Amino acid sequence: MWLPEKKITIVCGHYGSGKTNLAVNLALSLSKAGKKTVLVDLDIVNPYFRAADNRRELEENGVRCVLPQFANTNVDVPSLPPQIHSVFVGDEKVIFDVGGDKDGAMALGVYRNAIAKCGYDMIGVCNMYRPLTPTPEETIENLAEIEAQCHLAFTALVNNSNLGEETTPRDIEASFGYADALAEKTNLPLLFTAVSDKVKLSTDRPIFPIRDVTKKIY
Amino acid sequence: MAKVLMKGNEAIAEAAIRSGCRHYFGYPITPQTEIAEYMAKRMPKIGGVCLQAESEIAAINMVLGASSAGVRVMTSSSSPGISLKSEGISYMVGSDLPALILNVQRGGPGLGGIQPAQSDYYQATKANGHGDLHLIVLAPNSIQEAADYTSLAFELGDKYRVPVMMLADGALGQMMEPVEFKEVAETALPEKPWATTGTECKRKKNIINSLFIKPDELEVSVNERFDRYAEIEKNETRAEEYMTEDADIVIVSYGITSRICKTAITLARKEGLKVGMVRPITLWPYPSNTLAKVAKTAKEFLVVELNKGQMVDDVKISIECSRPVSFYGRTGGMMPTPEEILEELRKIGGRIE
Structure with missing residues (x-):
């Protein structure tokens, strides 16, 4: 199973591609592997369904959380806490959960110099079942907008193609061609395919078993 | 068409486009802003119009204008923004104009909050604007229904010449579920002989208006509309x-x-x-x-x-x-x-x- 190696791992990509779910899973995996871990929620775009929903589980598992000051409150104030600067010093591994699209990447760009100095991987999370990124070309267009906005370049891709709770093994297999084409056209390594722990899929490809940590309403 | 994974807001926007809606007028407010964002991305690619108005009041009056011209049109907002639109909604009822008006409800009263609520039930069902009026109010409970009822809203609106409200909430707007869209052929859109599309000197001019100079004529107009409401109650209760x-x-x-x-x-x-x-x-x-x-x-x-x-x-x-x-x-x-x-x-x- 893939684990972040660099000091900083940025989880980035299209709106609704599954970034927060992957970021929370990665942070928990790092912590369970004995690494001091901090999760930074940089999402100033999305009003609901955010890493703050998982704060208790993250902290119980030893993950420090740095969250926007007004996450999950009744106001839309996109202010980020000063504690973010603390993650660039010290020996913690850092997971950045970035807001979707170029709008979300704006907040990331603020920290680009500190991030570049520390060394980073920037993962593009891709889901071909999202209606605005069904093809490699449209996904690449979205990723390019993000890079232009935050002034940081993607270093790797993750295939997170899924249909939520209705995902079948067939749906994931059907995304392999999309993911390979993306990797080829961008010349970026495809780290893994994220597969829900509820989906039974047998494949030789590298997979990352992912748990759905999105808040359940009903 | 194969299933895709969408937020409720996005699914409503996509369903509207597939129902032949090429005109969207709105003003941003959480938790429904994804609709305007989606429309802004998609409409220019398909020859449509997505316009961020200077206010909710302006947006609903643009909807009134577009609907007068016979096109399928929608606006969306969240609770405080719907209050602002109420006057325009009443004018649309009085002018017998169809449109989809979406309320992705948030907490109130006043500025309230951005988290989900259903506290605009009275507003939607009893008094969304002044005058003797009703809106057809649809309440989906899944992303699939949100998409399906978007199409239904346009169909019912055109059929009965009434504005249709879809009453969602922040949770439905923001949560993600798989959804499959019905294809609706553009040619299937109904004729609107009442629309102000230009007479070309071939027919009597159409007038879209909610002002009646004589009280007895206004009463006739309201009574005629209530006959249609009776038909809606008979045929469309779900x-x-x-x-x-x-x-x-x-x-x-x-x-x-x-x-x-x-x-x-x-x-x-x-x-x-x-x-x-x-x-x-x-x-x-x-x-x-x-x-x-x-x-x-x-x-x-x-x-x-x-x-x-x-x-x-x-x-x-x-x-x-x-x-x-x-x-x-x-x-x-x-x-x-x-x-x-x-x-x-x-x-x-x-x-x-």
Whole structure:
């Protein structure tokens, strides 16, 4: 199973591609592997369904959380806490959960110099079942907008193609061609395919078993 | 078409486009801004118009203008923004103009908050603007329904020449589920001989207006509209019945809350409590007949909403107060858990034994 190696791992990509779910899973995996871990929620775009929903589980598992000051409150104030600067010093591994699209990447760009100095991987999370990124070309267009906005370049891709709770093994297999084409056209390594722990899929490809940590309403 | 994974807001926007809507006028407000963002990305690619107006009031009047010209048009907002649109909505009713008006509700009153709520039930069903008026009000409870009822809203609006409101909430707008879209051919859009499309000197001019100089003419116009409302009540009332056949306790709940209630019903049935649900899909026209029918065998009703009990009176009137009706709800953006609802069901269960 893939684990972040660099000091900083940025989880980035299209709106609704599954970034927060992957970021929370990665942070928990790092912590369970004995690494001091901090999760930074940089999402100033999305009003609901955010890493703050998982704060208790993250902290119980030893993950420090740095969250926007007004996450999950009744106001839309996109202010980020000063504690973010603390993650660039010290020996913690850092997971950045970035807001979707170029709008979300704006907040990331603020920290680009500190991030570049520390060394980073920037993962593009891709889901071909999202209606605005069904093809490699449209996904690449979205990723390019993000890079232009935050002034940081993607270093790797993750295939997170899924249909939520209705995902079948067939749906994931059907995304392999999309993911390979993306990797080829961008010349970026495809780290893994994220597969829900509820989906039974047998494949030789590298997979990352992912748990759905999105808040359940009903 | 294959399924895609979408937020409720995005699915509504895409469904509108597929229903032939090429005109969107709005103003941003959480938790529905994804609709404007989606429209801004998609409309220019398909020859449509997405315009961010200077205010909600301007947006609804642009909708009025576009609808007058006979095109399919929509606007969306969240609770405070819908209040601002109310005047324009009333003018549209008075002018017999169809459009989709979407309310992705958030907590109120006032600026309230950005978390989900259903506290605009009264506004949507009783008084979305001044005058003798009704809107058809559709309340989806899934992303698939949100997409399907978007198409339905345009069809009903055109058929009866009335504005249609879809009453969603922040949770439905923001959550993600798989959805599949019906293809609607552009050519299938109905003729609108009343629209102000230019006479080319070949016909009498059409006038779109809600002002009547003579009171008796205004009365005729209102009465004619109420004849159409009677047709809508007869033909378009929709509700889902869930496990009501043997139910002692019947929950009445709509939208996202009905999903929470379904989980609560599963839990209650495991404890031997016979619970079912009537889910109004049209909040106007209200499914009174369904409730009256169910009241013949049910012992007690429980209304569950994200407000302080705005639908309770509609249930009491529907069943002519023949059974006790109690209420459970959260407000201010808080959501009840299935366990909270189960606790209410246990209390009622203890009473009726």
